[in-house]
Amino acid sequence: MVTAFSLSKGLTTLSGLLLLSFGSLAASQIEDQAEQFFRSGHTNNWAVLVCTSRFWFNYRHVANTLSVYRSVKRLGIPDSHIVLMLADDMACNPRNPKPATVFSHKNMELNVYGDDVEVDYRSYEVTVENFLRVLTGRIPPSTPRSKRLLSDDRSNILIYMTGHGGNGFLKFQDSEEITNIELADAFEQMWQKRRYNELLFIIDTCQGASMYERFYSPNIMALASSQVGEDSLSHQPDPAIGVHLMDRYTFYVLEFLEEINPASQTNMNDLFQVCPRSLCVSTPGHRTDLFQRDPKNVLITDFFGSVRKVEITTETISLQPDLEIMESRDKKDWMDEELMEPLKYAEQLPVAQIIHQVYLISENFHLNHCSTC
Amino acid sequence: MGSGGNTGDTLTFPLDEQEGRWELCMYRFLLQFMMKYWPKASFSEPGASVLFCFLPCALGILSPAGLSQDTMSYIGPERTAVVRGFTHREAFNIVGRRVIQVAQAMSLTEDVLAAALADHLPEDKWSSDKRRPLKSSLGYEITFSLLNPDPKSHDVHWDIEGAVRRYVQPFLSALSAAGNFSVDSQILYYTVLGVNPRFDPASSSYYLAAHSLPHVINPVESRLGSSAASLYPVLNFLLYVPELAHSPLYIQDKDGAPVATNAFHSPRWGGIMVYNVDSKAYNASELPVRVEVDMVRVMEVFLAQLRLLFGIAQPQMPLKSLFSGPKSEGLTTWELDRLLWARSVENVATATTTLTSLAQLLGKISNIVIKDDVASEVYRAVAAVQKAAEELASGRLASAFIASQAAVTSSERAFFDPSLLHLLYFPDDQKFAIYIPLFLPMAVPILLSLVKIFLETRKSWKKPEKID
Numbered sequence: 001m002v003t004a005f006s007l008s009k010g011l012t013t014l015s016g017l018l019l020l021s022f023g024s025l026a027a028s029q030i031e032d033q034a035e036q037f038f039r040s041g042h043t044n045n046w047a048v049l050v051c052t053s054r055f056w057f058n059y060r061h062v063a064n065t066l067s068v069y070r071s072v073k074r075l076g077i078p079d080s081h082i083v084l085m086l087a088d089d090m091a092c093n094p095r096n097p098k099p100a101t102v103f104s105h106k107n108m109e110l111n112v113y114g115d116d117v118e119v120d121y122r123s124y125e126v127t128v129e130n131f132l133r134v135l136t137g138r139i140p141p142s143t144p145r146s147k148r149l150l151s152d153d154r155s156n157i158l159i160y161m162t163g164h165g166g167n168g169f170l171k172f173q174d175s176e177e178i179t180n181i182e183l184a185d186a187f188e189q190m191w192q193k194r195r196y197n198e199l200l201f202i203i204d205t206c207q208g209a210s211m212y213e214r215f216y217s218p219n220i221m222a223l224a225s226s227q228v229g230e231d232s233l234s235h236q237p238d239p240a241i242g243v244h245l246m247d248r249y250t251f252y253v254l255e256f257l258e259e260i261n262p263a264s265q266t267n268m269n270d271l272f273q274v275c276p277r278s279l280c281v282s283t284p285g286h287r288t289d290l291f292q293r294d295p296k297n298v299l300i301t302d303f304f305g306s307v308r309k310v311e312i313t314t315e316t317i318s319l320q321p322d323l324e325i326m327e328s329r330d331k332k333d334w335m336d337e338e339l340m341e342p343l344k345y346a347e348q349l350p351v352a353q354i355i356h357q358v359y360l361i362s363e364n365f366h367l368n369h370c371s372t373c
Numbered sequence: 374m375g376s377g378g379n380t381g382d383t384l385t386f387p388l389d390e391q392e393g394r395w396e397l398c399m400y401r402f403l404l405q406f407m408m409k410y411w412p413k414a415s416f417s418e419p420g421a422s423v424l425f426c427f428l429p430c431a432l433g434i435l436s437p438a439g440l441s442q443d444t445m446s447y448i449g450p451e452r453t454a455v456v457r458g459f460t461h462r463e464a465f466n467i468v469g470r471r472v473i474q475v476a477q478a479m480s481l482t483e484d485v486l487a488a489a490l491a492d493h494l495p496e497d498k499w500s501s502d503k504r505r506p507l508k509s510s511l512g513y514e515i516t517f518s519l520l521n522p523d524p525k526s527h528d529v530h531w532d533i534e535g536a537v538r539r540y541v542q543p544f545l546s547a548l549s550a551a552g553n554f555s556v557d558s559q560i561l562y563y564t565v566l567g568v569n570p571r572f573d574p575a576s577s578s579y580y581l582a583a584h585s586l587p588h589v590i591n592p593v594e595s596r597l598g599s600s601a602a603s604l605y606p607v608l609n610f611l612l613y614v615p616e617l618a619h620s621p622l623y624i625q626d627k628d629g630a631p632v633a634t635n636a637f638h639s640p641r642w643g644g645i646m647v648y649n650v651d652s653k654a655y656n657a658s659e660l661p662v663r664v665e666v667d668m669v670r671v672m673e674v675f676l677a678q679l680r681l682l683f684g685i686a687q688p689q690m691p692l693k694s695l696f697s698g699p700k701s702e703g704l705t706t707w708e709l710d711r712l713l714w715a716r717s718v719e720n721v722a723t724a725t726t727t728l729t730s731l732a733q734l735l736g737k738i739s740n741i742v743i744k745d746d747v748a749s750e751v752y753r754a755v756a757a758v759q760k761a762a763e764e765l766a767s768g769r770l771a772s773a774f775i776a777s778q779a780a781v782t783s784s785e786r787a788f789f790d791p792s793l794l795h796l797l798y799f800p801d802d803q804k805f806a807i808y809i810p811l812f813l814p815m816a817v818p819i820l821l822s823l824v825k826i827f828l829e830t831r832k833s834w835k836k837p838e839k840i841d
Contacts, residue, residue, distance in 0.1 A: 043641045076591040132794060140791045145604075152508060154641065192730035193788065262588050310586045312626050313636040313644060316673040317680070319540055 040298065042156040042197045045306040046149060047072050047082045050131060052163030052172045054088045059243040060234050062090045063104045064162045064204060064250040066112040071257045072158065075305030083134055083149055085121035087163075087173050097241060104246050104254075120147050128178045136189045153194035158202070158303045162250065165205030167228055168213075184214040191217040198291070200303040204249050206231040209285040221291045221298070223271070225249035226282035233281050248280045262305050268295040489715040490722055506684025507641055509716045509723075511778060512553035512605040515541075516643075517675070518597060519560045519666075523616035527650060528661040531612070533558045536668035544676055547704040548683070550771060551712055553605075559598075567592035570619050579615070579622045581647075586624070586637055589645065608682060609643035610675045614650065614664065621649040636674045644678035646671060680704070685712060713770045717761060720777035724758050727784040734793075747790045754783035 049072075051065040069084055091100050091113045102113040121130060133139050134149050151157055163170055169177040190196055201222040203211050208224030215222065225232040225247070234244035235251045252275040260266055272286050272295070288295050301307050507513070517537070521529050537556055545554045566589045570579035581589070597609055615622040623631040624647060638644035648671065654662050685708045728751065735741060757780035764773035 043639070076588075078591065078595045080595075129794065133791070136794070137789050138791050138794050139789075152641075189730075189734070192734075193727065262591075263584075306591055307587045308590050308639045308642065310590075310637050310639045311681075312583070312624070312632050313634045313638050313646075313674060313678055313681070314632070315681075316634055316677045319669055319673050319676070 040156065040198060040293070040302045041154065042302065043154040043309055044151075045077050045081060045156050045158070045303070046151045047077055047158040047160070048085075048134065048149060049082065050085045050126065050159075050161045050163075052087050052126065052161065052170060054173050056090070056093055056095045057243055058088070058163075059090050059102075059241070060246050061162045062086055062088065063102050063112060063246050065160065066102055066117065067104045067110075067246070067250065067254050068160050069117070070112050070114075071254060072304055075257075075260065075301060076262050077304075077306045079116075079118045080146065081306070082118075083121070083147070084117075084119050085126045085131065085134075086119050086123075087126040088123060095242075103238070103241065104251075118146070124173070126173060128172050128176050128182075131172075131178065132182065132186050135186045137193065137195060149195070151195050154197050155195070156198045156200070156303055157196045158200050160202045160204075161211075162204040162247070165203070165207060165211065167207050168210045170203070170205060170211060180211045180214045183211060184216060187215060187220060188217045191219075198302070202253075204232060204247050208232065212287050215287070215290060218290055219292060220287075221268070221295070222287040224285045225275075225280070227285050230282040249275050249282070249284060252279060257300075257304065260300050260304065262301060262307060264299075264301065266300045268298040268300065271300060485711055485715050486718060489719040507606055507608070507682060509719050509778075509781070510552060510606050511782070512555070514605045514607045515545075515554060515556045515679070516597070516607060516609050517556070517558040518609060518611045519558075520564045520593070520611055520613045521560065521562050522565045522614075523618075524562050524661065526617035526660045526662060527614055527664050529560075529614050529664045529666065531666040531671075532668055536672050540668075540672040540676060544679070544704055547709060548712075550709065550774065551683075551716060555605075561596055564593060564596055565616075566613065570615075570622055576623075579619045580625045580631070581622065582625055583627045587639075590639060590642065606641075607643075608679070610678065611643070611645045612666070612671055613645060613647050614666075615647060617655075617660075621652070622647050623649075634674050634677075636678065638678045638681060640682070643682070644675065646674050683712065684715070710770060713774045714765075717765055717770070717774045717777045720774075720781045721758055721761050721765075724754055724777070724780040724784040727781075727788050728754060728758075731784075731788050741793060744790070744792055747787050747792070750783045750787035750790075754780050754787060757783060 047069075049065050049069050051061045053061045065084070065086060069082065072082065073079070090096060090102050100113065101111045104110050104112045121134075134147070137149065139148055149157075161170060163172070165171060168180045171177055187199065190199075196219070198219045199221070201212060201215075201220060203223070204225040205211075207226060207228050207230065209227045212220075212222035212224060226249075233248055235246045235248045237244045253271070256271065256274045272284075275284050277283050291298075299307075517533055519529060519531055519533070521527060537558070541556060545556070548554070566581075568581060568585045568589050570581050572578075573580050593611065594609075597611075624635050624637060626632055634646070635649070636644060636646035648666060650662065650664050654664065685704065731751070735743070757776050761773050761776035761780055764770075764776055
């Protein structure tokens with residue numbers, strides 16, 4: 001009786017243990033699958049960074065764009081995957097008291113221009129037409145590779161635009177505008193050809209939220225620095241340079257990005273909280289209804305960095321080395337034979353002899369013909 | 374065509390070293406024998422006829438000594454298969470069903486179709502197999518790079534040209550129906566991986582944990598020069614010889630166990646393998662130590678990664694059958710057929726959606742001008758899509774694939790033509806706002822003078838009546 005009881009107890013504990021282990025196995029499998037489910041399906045990252053304003057007093061827009069460029073490069077997106085469009089050259093502007101530099105913080109702490117900036121579209125090349133051509137891919141065939149957006153259906157693209165804007169438009173180069181409907185149509189053309197997997201659109205202009213109102217393509221998330229009817233304000237002037245160095249929204253976004261490294265797990269909800277009204281004076285807005293995943297599952301590095309998906313290679317194929325060794329032995333003999341004869345220089349012109357000959361001839365000439373001199 | 378080359382000319386008795394079972398050798402010999410005396414032309418084209426051999430089970434010499442009783446069919450590497458027959462009333466039916474099973478398993482199946490059409494179907498995030506393969510393209514560029522971060526300690530030599538000629542070229546020529554391939558190689562010095570390996574005191578070696586592998590690639594990529602090479606998609610294969618200070622270096626998987634191949638790959642990018650220098654080489658001589666890379670081991674891993682990156686995967690076997698692995702080239706003709714099927718279907722789907730969205734764009738914006746060459750590309754694309762569909766239906770894979778590639782090229786050229794950029798967005802209220810201030814001031818005096826002229830002529834008509 002006692003043994004039977006202990007046996008049954010042992011059995012129950014054993015079965016309980018087995019169930020637990022199976023349960024944990026199953027749970028870990030489900031966890032793995034769940035992890036995969038919430039992760040993004042992209043394999044590469046692109047960034048299109050656009051500054052649309054000319055003139056010296058719009059220094060801050062160039063500094064905004066260059067700071068985002070630096071962050072994006074630091075987090076891993078290579079230059080070949082960044083399309084940088086700057087409408088004016090502040091570093092070499094005649095009014096710049098510190099030439100070849102663009103500072104983003106007062107007291108000149110951080111030079112965002114640096115030595116290795118690669119600007120793809122500069123000064124008058126930044127037009128609405130070129131911008132739309134880059135996005136939709138309808139580029140003349142002679143365009144160099146660095147000026148193209150060669151994304152595919154597994155690319156996550158970050159688009160950052162800054163400049164002067166209004167209700168429903170963004171001003172380019174003080175002479176033309178892009179409207180929110182054109183932008184929405186361009187994104188739809190990109191979606192039709194599956195030129196992106198997911199798109200993050202950030203805009204730092206006055207009334208920026210109007211620019212993302214008209215989007216209708218899937219998988220787009222948008223952030224703006226101010227609502228319709230509000231102005232985005234600049235951050236701080238620098239007395240030495242004489243202009244405002246950055247805009248508030250971008251300044252605080254960059255402070256946030258400074259804490260991100262390629263392995264961090266911070267998600268988009270934190271980015272939405274950046275720059276509350278007390279700091280920014282305007283109210284930043286965001287739009288996520290077109291995006292399929294929940295923003296709390298979207299990592300910052302999905303768009304700002306370039307974290308590759310990797311898989312361990314577990315299988316190999318077997319190759320037959322034997323036959324090949326026979327082949328290579330024959331080849332080696334043949335090559336050795338060729339190398340048997342010693343190498344030496346080809347026959348050269350005897351330059352020294354020629355000069356000597358010429359000298360002798362000229363001496364004779366003089367002796368023969370210049371007896372009168 | 375990659376199939377009938379060497380088997381048609383000489384009959385070799387293949388030694389199945391891996392399996393070591395002589396009856397499999399007999400099966401292979403039988404298949405080679407049949408292929409030699411069958412009309413050759415029917416096997417040279419992709420998607421062409423398949424050879425099935427039936428063996429009566431009463432045949433003594435082929436009674437399975439080590440083979441399990443259950444195995445009913447053996448699928449060979451070159452569109453051939455052996456099916457075991459048996460004595461039964463319903464023998465023909467059963468054998469016929471078996472043949473159909475084998476044929477269906479080895480040809481276009483649902484998962485292959487789903488992978489090919491992954492773009493156009495609602496996304497299924499559960500499987501990463503569908504995201505791994507490269508998209509169909511006209512050609513591919515394959516780059517082999519040797520990374521030597523410590524030339525002071527290691528003088529690394531690799532016979533890459535020989536290895537490419539012996540192992541990679543046969544594979545690529547077997548795949549040549551799927552596109553143009555070009556291969557290059559380079560050696561990079563003083564290039565380090567972006568991640569510092571950790572030291573494992575238990576095995577006194579260094580390791581790279583699985584979660585740090587994604588960050589290895591980016592710092593290296595800027596030095597590879599991959600984007601400058603060509604317009605085709607590039608696959609990079611890197612061989613990394615770790616520095617003396619970090620040798621030996623192993624890659625660990627998620628559970629912490631070292632990976633047998635010491636390699637990992639990234640979808641649509643390529644693969645990296647870590648090659649550890651044998652510690653015996655350090656004892657004898659001074660630095661730098663001459664290292665001769667064992668290209669066979671390296672190429673086994675790289676070719677396996679190449680297969681995975683192209684999406685050539687093991688098909689789902691029907692029950693009770695044995696699949697012989699690929700030949701020395703690394704690719705069976707069944708797999709080539711499946712690849713061409715999948716690519717043709719993908720190309721036709723892409724071309725169709727491109728043309729449809731182009732038509733929608735033109736319908737929405739009425740004032741776009743279509744040039745003649747764009748129109749001719751569209752006609753060409755439509756004709757090519759129809760031809761590809763016909764050829765697929767009749768089973769001529771090679772010509773179907775070529776037609777589908779032509780369809781994709783023409784449709785992309787039509788869609789991405791630079792002249793189709795539409796910039797004019799003119800809402801109605803803006804039209805009024807622009808034209809009214811222009812025309813209204815001009816229109817007012819004109820209208821007034823017209824009214825005046827009309828009144829005067831009316832007066833002049835009435836006047837003669839009054840005066841007599």
